[in-house]
Amino acid sequence: MSAAETRSLLTGNHAVAWGARLARPKVVPVYPITPQTPVLELLTEFQAAGGLDAEFLTPESEHSVMAACIPASLAGARVFTATASQGLMLMHELLHYASGARAPIVMANVNRTVASPWAFWPDQTDSLAQRDTGWVQLYVESAQEALDTVLQAFRIAEAVSLPVMLNLDAFYVSHALEPVHVPPQALVDAYLPAYAPEHFLDPERGESWGNVVTQDMYRRHRKSLGEAMARVPEVAAEADREWQALTGRGWGITERYRCEGADLVIVSLGSMCGTAREAVDALREAGIAAGLLKVRLFRPLPAAELRAALAGVRDVLVLDRNFSPGAGGVLHQELRGALYGMKHAPDVRGVLAGVGGVNVSAAMIAELARGARIEDIVPEAVWA
Amino acid sequence: MLQIIIQGRGGQGAQLAGTLLATAFFAEGREVQSFSSYGGARRGTPVSSFIRVDDKPIRLRCDIEQADALLCFDASLLEGKFLATAGPRTLIVVNSRRPPEHFAQALPGYRTLPVDGLEIAQRNGLGRIVNSALLGALACAVGGPALATLTATIAAETPKNGRENAAACVDGYGRIDSQLRKAAA
Known part of the structure; x- marks a missing residue:
């Protein structure tokens, strides 16, 4: 070589x-x-x-x-x-x-x-x-x-x-x-x-x-x-x-994509983050201050970084391509735990998106994000 | 961004066709993403290959829901969920010996371009291996990659019969070219 x-x-x-x-x-x-x-x-x-x-x-x-x-x-x-x-x-x-x-x-x-x-x-x-x-x-x-x-x-x-x-x-x-x-x-x-x-x-x-x-x-x-x-x-x-x-290539243990001034942040793991970037761009273009927080290091969960990244954010939408029966989305549960006790913590909503490999398009993520701002917050993850 | 779906049956070479197409676009300096999706590794079951081509790095990690072009290895697959990815502007290149008029009638509202991949393959001593002929046809319909890039890629990357496969690719390209000229005349 x-x-x-x-x-x-x-x-x-x-x-x-x-x-x-x-x-x-x-x-x-x-x-x-x-x-x-x-x-x-x-x-x-x-x-x-x-x-x-x-x-x-x-x-x-x-x-x-x-x-x-x-x-x-x-x-x-x-x-x-x-x-x-x-x-x-x-x-x-x-x-x-x-x-x-x-x-x-x-x-x-x-x-x-x-x-x-x-x-x-x-x-x-x-x-x-x-x-x-x-x-x-x-x-x-x-x-x-x-x-x-x-x-x-x-x-x-x-x-x-x-x-x-x-x-x-x-x-x-x-x-x-x-x-x-x-x-x-x-x-x-x-x-x-x-x-x-x-x-x-x-x-x-x-x-x-x-x-x-x-x-x-x-x-x-x-x-x-x-x-x-x-x-x-x-x-x-x-x-x-x-x-x-x-x-010249750094990935971070978490990555904030267009989170400057964001009041709505999408949080996910793995490949869905790529599609979410396109959704964030579309939302920004539509005048919605959206961002993406990619969790690259999941274990140990970098709680301090997650709390710092989400400080001041109003709404968080977690996209989980996994399902823990009886608990919901694993990242949703973990993130809520990491933010527990944080002053002015964001509202965290969880969506089970793409479970079983179901397709999740950028348009679908943008739609879920728009919905997250208006729907009531519930402790359980919701099926997309 | 150019988005293409290749659909074939396991064993027909649809997955390799996707790889070759992406490789040719990459050789022309484009950003590409090509991935396949299949269930059990069985011959005869539908296999999809998705190709994205752009001038900037590709970030989407999802299926193609609306394709710019479809390459269909077997006309019997041109239905349901696969056909639903096509709109009125989507170019559909289908492996079939039936004439364009047949598809104009059978699939009204679609831009369908049939090409007899089997005849081309057999004429070039490739038996039932139709993917190189179909790639040539698709490249002509879509307007890229350049035929010279595609044949060079095929000759370099195919496991065997590189020259015959490149010739079949040229033939496939020519069939669509004359079909399009005829339609335009």
Whole structure:
């Protein structure tokens, strides 16, 4: 590869694979699942062609994939994997184990509906249902952001010793072919040096992981995990700033789009933010002071940033492409929690928009935003 | 922004056609977005490929509800939700051996341009692979990408029979070109 950045057409999945290749992982356990499969197809092609010096493991299930990721990571190897939907569900037990083991694994998850019924559409319920597993979660909007975020994810993961999951929506990002800048390897090597942890498993060293602990040891361990999580907003923002200094591309842990003087702010995750930008432009053109707040870092939820971004805003409309039965939209619930107790907090309305991959156009978002200003506020999310 | 939907059946190459079209527009310096949507990976089920082309980066992440052009690999798919994306100004290029008059009667109010992709494919030794011929037809109807860009893209990117596919693309382009000239005369 040349020293300069190259701009080529890549899908979100292939951009993830490029990001992973540039990160130089040593171990890549994978199991294929629609719509994630192109990630591992390209990674294995890289390896076969000699462009990626990593050990690939192809065990019999996603549960076994994560079971392979954890000890590889604890042995001091940089580990990457990818999954989607049912695969993530099957990993659930070991997601907790990975964060408890403080293993800085990076995993891409392609957001897809969870069964049953069986479907393949974009829906973020799969990853949002893992919000309590101790994984850092980032949501991306484009193929370029996906590539950049893989590299930032390793920086974050290895700085705080926690696993990081980056999430991209099925089809709208995973299968969308678009122009992507692929950074040169030397730039990435400078940004992300080889992983060299202080502690790692090695028979010569006599360290171990996985012993039975006392109540107090367990409590202290969980507390320490929480402290690591609390450092993430600052660490992630710094990782992003450094990336911006090197490439000119910064994404923020949250992003405010046309929020100056906005009295109505749309809040969402992932690919829907792209469409919402067009809706915001249309609303502004119609004389409505609308803006978009994109939540890129969802776990830990950057509450301070969200409160600062929404201070003085009258109306907030949360668009959730997920559904938690009995609770509603996950981002809606989380944002209300983050704003609780804030003086002059905005009115927060939640809409379940695009659940099951139903199409959400810019016109529909603009219409929902207009409605949000006049309808009564209710605690539950409303179905679009 | 130019918005195009390609609809085919699994195995016909509609998804690859979308990729090739986007690649050709990108080679001409345009901003592009192309994505496919499909259910189970089965041959014969409808597959949609959506292509957006613009002079500025494309931010929309949703389906195309109103298309500027449709490319339909199989006339039996020209109905329902897919046809609903077409308006009176939408150009519809459809793979069919039926004459334009048939579609003028069957689909009144639509601008339908049939092209016999199968005949072109067979003449170029491609069997049932119609996507290169149909891409040529679409490029002529839409006015882009340039035929030279498209054939170069096809020759470089197709998994095999690059020369034959490029020739089929030229033939498809020519069929629509003469159809449009005839209509204008």
